[in-house]
Amino acid sequence: MFAKIFTQILDSSLAEDYQTRHVFEDLLKLCDINGVVDITPEAIHRRTNVPLELIKRGIAELEKPDARSRNPENAGARIVRLDDHRDWGWLIVNYAHYRAIASEEQRREKTLLRVQRHREKSKHGVTPGNASNAMQREMQMQKNNTDKASAPTKASKLSARQKEYADRFETALGNQWTNDAGKWIKRIKSAPGKCERVIAEVESAAIEKRINATPAQFAEQIWKEFAP
Numbered sequence: 001m002f003a004k005i006f007t008q009i010l011d012s013s014l015a016e017d018y019q020t021r022h023v024f025e026d027l028l029k030l031c032d033i034n035g036v037v038d039i040t041p042e043a044i045h046r047r048t049n050v051p052l053e054l055i056k057r058g059i060a061e062l063e064k065p066d067a068r069s070r071n072p073e074n075a076g077a078r079i080v081r082l083d084d085h086r087d088w089g090w091l092i093v094n095y096a097h098y099r100a101i102a103s104e105e106q107r108r109e110k111t112l113l114r115v116q117r118h119r120e121k122s123k124h125g126v127t128p129g130n131a132s133n134a135m136q137r138e139m140q141m142q143k144n145n146t147d148k149a150s151a152p153t154k155a156s157k158l159s160a161r162q163k164e165y166a167d168r169f170e171t172a173l174g175n176q177w178t179n180d181a182g183k184w185i186k187r188i189k190s191a192p193g194k195c196e197r198v199i200a201e202v203e204s205a206a207i208e209k210r211i212n213a214t215p216a217q218f219a220e221q222i223w224k225e226f227a228p
Contacts, residue, residue: 013068014078023058024078026050027092035095037079040088059090162188168199169219172206176216187223198222 014021026048031037037044041059045052062078069076071094082089158166165188170177177184188195202219205211211218 012070013066017061019054020058020061023050023055024062027062027079027090028095031092031095035092036082036090037092038082038089063090158185158188162192165192165195165199168203169195172199172202173215173219176214180216180219184219194223194226197226201226 014024026044027037030039030044030047039047041052041055044050044055048055059079063080064077065074066076066078069078074080074093077093079090079092081087082091166181166185169184169188170181173180173184184195198219201222202211202215205218206215213221
């Protein structure tokens with residue numbers, strides 16, 4: 001277990017007796033999550049190597065009422081016995097109160113760190129969303145480069161006239177040619193005459209600014225409208 005020791009303990013009435021304060025701090029380290037120290041003074045001595053007589057004296061002082069304590073609960077006593085029939089085992093009176101304060105401080109510290117990290121990432125233009133988008137763009141670019149690299153192989157099987165049509169489609173469709181190259185190469189091979197009419201219409205529409213959709217969508221529309 002661990003315990004957060006608040007510096008205000010050095011400004012409390014407990015600070016007047018440093019040996020008792022040390023015993024109290026050791027009890028904070030040895031208690032469970034509920035502030036219970038269910039062990040004997042002898043066990044505390046073995047765990048801390050503090051002389052047994054100092055531990056017993058410190059415990060006796062901590063059990064006493066303290067009118068100067070910040071916490072009036074139990075008349076200011078820092079610890080109370082768990083059972084009346086035994087002389088060992090204690091509950092740290094205000095442990096839950098200070099544990100809640102510590103938890104809230106830790107929550108605020110974690111929130112502050114998250115905000116600082118977010119601002120730092122935003123400052124450099126890197127957020128989880130941006131990083132994801134950048135990765136997707138990189139993957140798409142790699143795919144495009146692969147497709148472009150494979151396009152000349154397909155085009156090399158075309159006749160000179162068919163290569164001319166393919167080059168015109170690539171120019172007209174721009175970046176969209178990467179995704180549609182295979183489809184249009186196949187059409188150029190099977191229906192070169194129809195492809196010639198389609199690309200001519202696409203080029204004319206581009207000059208006259210009649211393309212409301214993307215060039216690829218417009219070309220596909222014209223392909224469907226023209227007779228074989």
